[in-house]
Amino acid sequence: MSLIIDCHGHFTTEPPEHHAFRTTQVAYAEGKAAEQPIYPGIPDKQLHGIIEANQLKIQRERGSHVTLLSPRASGMGHHVPGLAVAKEWSRLSNDNVGRIVDMFPDNFAAVCQLPQTVDGDLSAVIDELERCVENGFVGCNLNPDPSGGRWSAPPIYDLWWDPMWEAMVALQVPAMIHVSSSCERCVHMTGAHYINADTAVFMQLIQGDLFERHPDLKLIIPHGGGAAPYHWGRYRGLSIMLEKPSLDTHLMNNLFFDTCVYHQAGIDTLFNVVDVKNILFGSELLGAVKAIDPETGHPFDDTKRYIDQLALDDDQRHAVFEGNARRVYPLLDKRLRERGL
Numbered sequence: 344m345s346l347i348i349d350c351h352g353h354f355t356t357e358p359p360e361h362h363a364f365r366t367t368q369v370a371y372a373e374g375k376a377a378e379q380p381i382y383p384g385i386p387d388k389q390l391h392g393i394i395e396a397n398q399l400k401i402q403r404e405r406g407s408h409v410t411l412l413s414p415r416a417s418g419m420g421h422h423v424p425g426l427a428v429a430k431e432w433s434r435l436s437n438d439n440v441g442r443i444v445d446m447f448p449d450n451f452a453a454v455c456q457l458p459q460t461v462d463g464d465l466s467a468v469i470d471e472l473e474r475c476v477e478n479g480f481v482g483c484n485l486n487p488d489p490s491g492g493r494w495s496a497p498p499i500y501d502l503w504w505d506p507m508w509e510a511m512v513a514l515q516v517p518a519m520i521h522v523s524s525s526c527e528r529c530v531h532m533t534g535a536h537y538i539n540a541d542t543a544v545f546m547q548l549i550q551g552d553l554f555e556r557h558p559d560l561k562l563i564i565p566h567g568g569g570a571a572p573y574h575w576g577r578y579r580g581l582s583i584m585l586e587k588p589s590l591d592t593h594l595m596n597n598l599f600f601d602t603c604v605y606h607q608a609g610i611d612t613l614f615n616v617v618d619v620k621n622i623l624f625g626s627e628l629l630g631a632v633k634a635i636d637p638e639t640g641h642p643f644d645d646t647k648r649y650i651d652q653l654a655l656d657d658d659q660r661h662a663v664f665e666g667n668a669r670r671v672y673p674l675l676d677k678r679l680r681e682r683g684l
Contacts, residue, residue, distance in 0.1 A: 345661065345664075345665060346408045346409055346664070346665045346679070346684060347406060347407040347408050347409075347624065347647070347664045347665065348407070348408065348409045348410075348411070348623075348624065348664065348665050348668040348669070348675075349402070349407045349409065349410040349411065349624060349625055349626050349628055350411050350519075350563065350601055350623040350624065350625045350668050350671075350672075351411065351519065351565055351601050351603055351625030351626065351627050351628070351630070352398065352410035352411060352412045352413070352451075352625075352626070352627070352628035352629070352630075353412065353413055353414065353415050353416055353627070353628070353629060353630055354398075354412060354413070354414055354415060354436075354439060354440055354443065355415045355629045355630065356393050356394075356397045356398070356629060357385075357393075357415065357418075357439075358385060358389060358393065360383045360385070361383075361385060361439075364380050364382050364383060365418065365420075365432070367380040368380055368428060368431075368432065369420065369423050369428075371428070372423050372424050372425045372428040373423070373424065382435050385439060385442075387442070387446075390439070390442060390443065390446070391446050394443055394446065394447060397629060398410065398412070398451075398628055398629055399447060399450060401628060401629065402450060402628065405626070405645050405647055406647060407624075407626070407628075407647065408449075408450070408684075409449070409450060409451065409452060409675075409679070409684075410450065410451050410452075410628055411451075411452050411453075411454050411481065411482060411668075411672070411675070412440055412443060412444065412451045412452070412453060412454065412628075413440060413453070413454035413455065413456060413484050413519075414433075414436035414437065414439070414440055414455075414456040414484075415436075416484065416521050416522075416523055416630075417523055417524050417532055417533070418436070418523070418524075419432075419433075419436075419456050419459075419484070419486060419523035419524075420432070420523055420524060421459040421460060421461070421486050421489035421490075421491070421523050422461060422489060422490055422491035422523070422524070422526050424460075424461070425460070426458065426460050426462070426464050426467055429458035429459065429460050429467070430458040430467055430471065432456075432458070433455070433456045433457060433458040433471050434458075434471065434474075436456050437453075437455045437456055437471070437475055437480070440453045440454075440455070441453050441475075441478055441479070441480070444479065448682065449682060449684070452480075452481050452672075452675050452678055453475070453478075453479060453480040453481065454480060454481065454482040454483060454484060454519065455471065455472065455475035455480045455482075455483045455484070456483075456484060457471055457472060457483055457484065457485060457486070458471050459485075459486050459489040460489060461489050461490050461495060461496075463489070463496065463503075465503075465504075465506050465507050466506075468507060469506060469507060469510045472510060472511070472514065472516070473510070473514065476514045476516060476674070479678070480516075480674075481516065481672050481674040481675040481678060482516050482517050482518065482519065482672055482674075482675070483511070483516060483517075483518050483519075484518065484519050484521040485507070485518040485519070485520055485521070486520075486521060486522050486523055487499050487520055487522065487540060487543070487544050487547075488522050488540055489523075490526070491522075491523065491524055491525055491526035491527070491536075492525040492526050492527035492530045492536055493526065493527070494543075498547040498550070498551065499520070499544060499547050499548070499551075499553065500547055500548065500550060500551020500552065500553045501551075505556070505557075508553070508556075508557045508560050509557070511560060512557060512559045512560055515673045515674055516672070516674060517560075517561035517562060517563060517599075517671050517672060518561075518562055518563070519562075519563040519564075519565055519601075520540070520541070520544050520562055520563065520564050520565070521537075521565055522536055522537060522540040524536075533631040533632075537565075537566055537569075537631070538566055538569045538570065539569070540569070541564050541565060541566050541567075541568060541569025541570075541571070542568075542569035542570040542571060543569075544564060544569075545564060545568060545569060545571040545578065545594075545598075546578070546581070548562075548593075548594050548598065549578060549581060549582050549585065549587060549590070549593065549594065550585065550587075554593070554594065554596065554597040554598075557597075558596075558597070560597055561597055561598075561599065561671050562597065562598055562599070563598075563599045563600070563601060563623065563671065564598065564599070564600055564601075565600075565601045565603055565625065565627070566601070566603045566604070566627075567600055567601065567602065567603060567604035567609060567610075567613050568600035568613070568617070571600075572600070572612055572613050572616040572617055573612060573616075575590075575616045575617075578590065595617075595618065595621050598621065599621050599622070599623055599667065599671055600613065600617055600621060600622055600623070601622075601623050601624070601625030602622060602623070602624050602625050602626070602646045602649070602650060602663070603625045603626060603627040603630070603631075603644070603646060604646065604649070605632055605636075605643040605644060605646070606636075606643070606649070607649050607652060609649075610646070610649035610650060610652075610653070611653070614653055614655075619655070619659045619662050619663060619667075620662060620667065621667075622662075622663050622667065623663070623667045623668050623671065624646070624647070624650065624663050624664050624668070625646070626644050626645065626646045626647065627644055628644075630644065631644070632644050650663060650664075
């Protein structure tokens with residue numbers, strides 16, 4: 344059976360008790376609450392019902408088969424102080440996603456949140472990544488800006504990040520480069536911070552030599568690559584000015600974009616500029632935009648509809664919807680094969 348794999352989904356339908364715990368946990372981390380709260384948990388029956396009524400329902404309605412599911416990106420909250428809090432929050436969030444995958448093993452595969460902090464402790468980040476992979480996770484979300492819009496972390500080509508890249512390569516997991524909430528009033532989280540970060544990381548990759556140092560590393564920039572496809576000529580020119588190799592050889596053997604672009608012209612541009620081998624189907628299932636486009640009558644984030652309008656041949660269609668994801672996420676491919684998919 345040919346599969347449609349959505350590389351970008353989030354558990355964004357958490358119950359109120361989950362959010363109440365996080366609110367109190369943040370208050371404790373910031374010294375505004377005297378006691379650390381105890382997580383109430385989400386009962387199996389409730390969690391099963393939430394997914395059936397939301398992510399699974401929409402998955403079936405829109406015709407995809409497998410979604411790579413991670414905790415809510417905006418909820419990662421890496422700017423919140425304290426490594427102990429970051430570790431607890433990541434573990435709780437990841438364990439919920441792991442439970443969802445166990446409940447619906449043919450419909451979801453797990454991608455983990457990492458306990459990143461502004462101060463930066465990659466040993467804790469790597470420990471959680473290893474724990475999650477041991478529990479069947481196939482990838483991770485990595486935040487290039489744990490400060491929440493203040494950009495205090497080193498650029499991702501900096502040697503500071505190398506232990507993380509080495510761990511990812513050893514574990515055979517890619518990272519989706521995904522920021523979390525914005526702490527800056529003038530930078531809207533999903534409308535500006537996300538897209539700004541996607542674009543900034545693309546430029547960082549041009550400036551550095553990350554993939555020359557780590558030729559087996561694979562990264563995914565979400566939201567269609569931010570502004571990169573639209574300004575491809577600018578980035579080709581900057582690469583020449585910086586005396587870097589062409590984008591094809593410098594970046595595009597290791598770098599991939601998803602299709603979380605919410606209009607036909609945007610998808611058209613993405614596919615006109617970027618080689619199909621570098622594009623993975625993604626919809627941000629229950630993510631940033633939950634609205635109906637009055638011009639089409641369909642949800643903005645039903646991205647499969649836009650791809651279906653493209654003149655792709657069978658090989659190209661298979662690559663975007665299935666083949667590229669299985670190649671970029673080898674543990675996903677292994678998991679699917681073990682399940683006869």
